[in-house]
Amino acid sequence: MTAPCVALDPLFGDERADAMIALAERFGRFPTYGAEAAPEEQGKRRYAPGVPQRFDAALNFVRTGGRFGRHEDPRVLAGRTNYLRATYFYEKPAVEGIEPFLRHPALLEAARAVHGRPLVVPSIVYANLLLPGQELAIHTDVPEFRGADRRMCPQWLLVVMLHAGLFDAWRRRIATGIAYFGECAGGALAFYPDGADGPVRTIAARHDTAVVLDTDTVFHGVDRVAGPGDAAPPFVPGMELVCEGPGAWRLVAGEETLGRYRWQDLRYSVSWKAWCYADEAERRRAERHEDDLSLERILDTLERDLRARGRLTGPRPDEDDFARLLIETYVHFPPAAAA
Numbered sequence: 001m002t003a004p005c006v007a008l009d010p011l012f013g014d015e016r017a018d019a020m021i022a023l024a025e026r027f028g029r030f031p032t033y034g035a036e037a038a039p040e041e042q043g044k045r046r047y048a049p050g051v052p053q054r055f056d057a058a059l060n061f062v063r064t065g066g067r068f069g070r071h072e073d074p075r076v077l078a079g080r081t082n083y084l085r086a087t088y089f090y091e092k093p094a095v096e097g098i099e100p101f102l103r104h105p106a107l108l109e110a111a112r113a114v115h116g117r118p119l120v121v122p123s124i125v126y127a128n129l130l131l132p133g134q135e136l137a138i139h140t141d142v143p144e145f146r147g148a149d150r151r152m153c154p155q156w157l158l159v160v161m162l163h164a165g166l167f168d169a170w171r172r173r174i175a176t177g178i179a180y181f182g183e184c185a186g187g188a189l190a191f192y193p194d195g196a197d198g199p200v201r202t203i204a205a206r207h208d209t210a211v212v213l214d215t216d217t218v219f220h221g222v223d224r225v226a227g228p229g230d231a232a233p234p235f236v237p238g239m240e241l242v243c244e245g246p247g248a249w250r251l252v253a254g255e256e257t258l259g260r261y262r263w264q265d266l267r268y269s270v271s272w273k274a275w276c277y278a279d280e281a282e283r284r285r286a287e288r289h290e291d292d293l294s295l296e297r298i299l300d301t302l303e304r305d306l307r308a309r310g311r312l313t314g315p316r317p318d319e320d321d322f323a324r325l326l327i328e329t330y331v332h333f334p335p336a337a338a339a
Helices: 014-027 034-042 055-065 074-081 105-115 157-165 278-287 294-308 319-330
Strands: 007-010 029-031 084-090 118-132 136-139 175-183 187-193 201-203 209-213 220-222 240-245 247-251 257-264 267-277
Touching: 007 105, 014 029, 014 084, 014 118, 014 240, 014 267, 029 157, 055 074, 055 136, 055 187, 055 278, 055 319, 105 118, 105 267, 118 278, 157 247, 187 240, 209 267, 257 319, 294 319
Parallel strands: none
Antiparallel strands: 007 209, 029 084, 029 240, 084 118, 118 267, 136 220, 175 209, 175 267, 187 201, 187 220, 240 247, 247 257
């Protein structure tokens, strides 16, 4: 028996919650999500290089105007979704003091409840900071399969693989915990636990609370963070949010200052991801790369399914066109509500 989501309120209930705020200040610099993720691709040729990593979510966001159907200039939408990201743990700690969060017993137990698998192995912790006027488009997270993760495959392809339902035998189950620290106006988590056609649920971003769910299969996003006049922040390549002292943040691009913020202006969440295994044998199969998928096998499997559906005849299109066809065929988002 599994649970669609598990709420933790409070998560810590003591000074360790405040320590997570101090940890962010100590970390000091938060680049945009795209810049923070770029090192994964260095020195590698990515399949369909003309298709952005999360083209699936971006395309839907521009088409629908987000959960509330707010249609705006794409440049404004870009500013709204150009949020800040930093990794606190990936194979090893990137900042001192992350261990109590990484090994939190309540997160481990909630992950077991979500996937019904007893063996839980924390794998990554990262922080997201959203500025006033920003939001996170409805999406599902980037999943992993044996032999296929974001180091080997484009992120949109991994999302397609999950929604296609053709690779479940290779899927690595991941539980995601989203914890909130500090207080901001707006910025609720919106998610669809009953599927894309089901009703939306929202959870407020309140200090020292968390929710654990399977974000690889559950569509979710972040409602707009409240700010003066609902204005979108600037969209400037290379911008970073830099801590200038307790509670003081500055948005910069090179030597230029784009804005100044206090904690109450920012939506600060820390995401925890853990692999969930039925037993040690399943864990060993993944870690030893037994029966891994290859990119060629993935693409061939998807091509055969497209032909069986009548979605593809003739030769396989070039990489970028094939990517767009895969996204259009397999990834179906919740409908936007009226504004």
